[in-house]
Amino acid sequence: MAFMDLDHLLSEPTDAVFETLVAVGPVEDAPLTIDTAVVLGGSVAGLMAARVLADHARRVVVVEADALPEEAAFRAGVPQDQQVHxxxxxGQRWLExxxxxxxxxxxxxxxxxxxxxxxxxxxxxxxxxxxxxxxxxxxxxxPLLEVLIRGRVAALPNVSFLRGRATGLGYRDDAVSHVHYLAAGGDADDRDARTIEVDFVVDAMGRASRLAHWLDDSGYDRPALERxxxxxxxxxxxxxxxxxxxxxxxxxxxxxxxxxxxxxxxxxxxxxxxxxxxxxxxxxxxxxxxxxxxxxxxxxxxxxxxxxxxxxxxxxxxxxxxxxxxxESRRRHFTDLHRFPARLVSVGDAVASFNPIYGQGMSSAALHASCLATYLRGRPDLDTPARAFFALQQVVVDAAWAVSAGGDAARLDATNGVEVPEELRLQRWAMEQITAATLVDGAVTDAFLQVTYMLRHPATLADPALLARAVAAGERHRQTP
Incomplete structure (x- = not known):
């Protein structure tokens, strides 16, 4: 197994960190550093996290409230699953x-x-x-993509699925030690309330994740929510x-x-x-x-x-x-927390959810899983908070947020006549030059697509030579009869 020096990686330029995460793949003969890992949520982000954990844990349990169909079918727990995906x-390369x-x-x-x-x-x-x-x-x-991924994950010998709704976490020595859940059909007052002892937990409960409330109730820092x-x-x-x-x-x-x-x-x-x-x-x-x-x-x-x-x-x-x-689009900030339990991370829409039209949700989830694989490959001290994981994840979230939420914000500000700071105005002007040039210059289009397809970091579009080419292409286009 190739050891990943997390401190060295995080000292690299942001775009280099991003491209490393895009390229991460599975490893053979990884040491089992976790006994029981639990993933809260069996949607795409949770399934990808479970696939990564299967290389590092003796047992992986995916807790999901919905009945999981064997064939492609819409689920109540995924309200947007009938929309375009x-x-x-x-994301496709990661899955492959x-x-x-x-x-x-x-x-x-x-x-x-x-x-x-x-x-x-x-x-x-x-x-x-x-x-x-x-x-x-x-x-x-x-639904078809989800059932295909779930079939692959469920076939792993150390992965199992449990139908139930997570209701909270238990802690020991400032680390997550238990997951509390209600078995299918149970409610808060009946005997179906159960507990699993765990060594590592992934929150993949989606946009409506209750993790922040659980942390707050237990005296830990609550991640700030940006809307x-x-x-x-x-x-x-x-x-x-x-x-x-x-x-x-x-x-x-x-x-x-x-x-x-x-x-x-x-x-x-x-x-x-x-x-x-x-x-x-x-x-x-x-x-x-x-x-x-x-x-x-x-x-x-x-x-x-x-x-x-x-x-x-x-x-x-x-x-x-x-x-x-x-x-609204929203993201939760985990990197600036002072008191946070060990052996706990969040992925997918539980961390950041954007306008779905940009198509970045599932690929972001794949790169969050890549962050988890990179973190575990770095042989971290699991008895301390997963700060290196959240630092890696922030690189991915910032990239997706810049494209999707940034585009939405620019449109809404323009529609509402909002005055924006000079630095932000120049950033948006540069993006407008790049976007306009994609209509006439194939090389600019390729650079733009590498970013929107999450293969490269948005910082690569700030290259002065690329911006000069985009401005020149736009000028030629405007002068063409």
């Missing part, structure tokens, strides 16, 4: 390293692996320029897809519209071919904009967008339109 290259053959298995189940020649990304109706081979995106429904008010409204519908994936000239599109573009209140439109010969079409609006609650309303909304969306919506609908509302 695209696995970005960073840790669960070899998962991409092929998804394709065998009908999930398209969409190459750049079949994909469109457009800003205000203008497609991005492309250069080189580009990237492939695994397009599938969230960005960015109210978004989704409308998603399934349509039949009569044309096979291989015969589609376009299999996926993402179109973003600024407030000045006459898009009928649609801020983002996305459509992709998924399994079962279906299309998944999603429209998103900010604030009071509701992009459609019926199929007819969605068809009307896409009439003035890229023609591809109208082509998708013209097919026979499958079921009703599903809506989703999210009032």
């Amino acid at each position: 695209t696995l970005l290259p960073a 390293r840790w669960m070899p053959g998962l991409t092929r298995e998804a394709q065998d189940r009908g999930a398209p692996f969409v190459g750049p020649e079949q994909a469109i990304t457009a800003f205000d109706g203008v497609p991005q320029a492309s250069e080189g081979e580009g990237y492939h995106l695994l397009a599938l429904s969230r 960005l008010e960015a109210p978004i409204n989704y409308a998603t519908a399934l349509f039949e897809r009569p044309v096979k994936f291989a015969d589609l000239p376009t299999a996926g599109a993402l179109a973003l519209y600024t407030p000045r573009y006459p898009s009928g209140g649609v801020s983002v439109a996305a459509a992709q071919a998924i399994e079962d010969d279906r299309w998944l079409l999603m429209l998103m609006g900010y604030g009071d904009s509701r992009p459609g609650r019926t199929v007819d309303e969605m068809r009307s909304a896409v009439a003035d967008l890229l023609p591809f969306f109208a082509t998708v919506a013209a097919n026979e609908p499958v079921g009703d339109v599903v809506t989703y509302h999210q009032a």
Whole structure:
């Protein structure tokens, strides 16, 4: 097993730390430093954490309140799982390293692996320029991805699943020592309340995690919660897809519209071919904009967008339109806590949840798992708080927050006429130059995609040579008749 010097890694530049985390893979013959590890939450982030822990613990138990179906099916505990989910290259590569053959298995189940020649990304109706081979995106429904990952994790000999709802933690010598939970069907007053002795706990309870309250009640520091008010409204519908994936000239599109573009209140439109010969079409609006609650309303909304969306919506609908509302992006800060129990970490939406349209949630969860693997590979003192883990994780969270929450904040400030500090104004101006240049310069597009696909850190876009190229490309574009 390759030892990871955590102090040395954390002394490296932020973009170098990020790229190390992107590249982390499993190791053979890792020493078992943990007896019983418990993951609270059996969604994607929890499953990825369980996969990492399986290399370091004698036993891994995943505690999940929902009944976990053997086949792809929507779950009450994942309210957004009927919306568009695209696995970005960073997440797809992580899964393929840790669960070899998962991409092929998804394709065998009908999930398209969409190459750049079949994909469109457009800003205000203008497609991005492309250069080189580009990237492939695994397009599938969230339930199918989750059941594929869960099947791989459940097949590990030291991983088991327990249906129940976690209700709190117990501590010994300032380290987590117990998980309290209610067995399926139990409530707080009956005899189904139970306890597991543990050596390590991962909070993967999602956006509504109760960990902060448990810590506060037990006298530990509560991680500060940062909120960005960015109210978004989704409308998603399934349509039949009569044309096979291989015969589609376009299999996926993402179109973003600024407030000045006459898009009928649609801020983002996305459509992709998924399994079962279906299309998944999603429209998103900010604030009071509701992009459609019926199929007819969605068809009307896409009439003035890229023609591809109208082509998708013209097919026979499958079921009703599903809506989703999210009032804010949020993140919890763990790096500045003074009193925090040992043998405890948080991952996924329990740490940071963003506007889902950027597609960074699942890939962020994969990189959080990579942080956990890197931390455990560094042979840390598990009887002290996992500060090195949270420092690594902050690199990932900052990167995703800069892209998604930063984009939302810029849009809302512009819409509301908010004055912003000069430094922030210059940062946003630079990003506008990069984004505009992607419409005419394939090299700038590639650098931009590496960041949005979570393969490289956003700091790489601040390279003076890249920014100069972007400004020059934009100027040439403006002077072209």
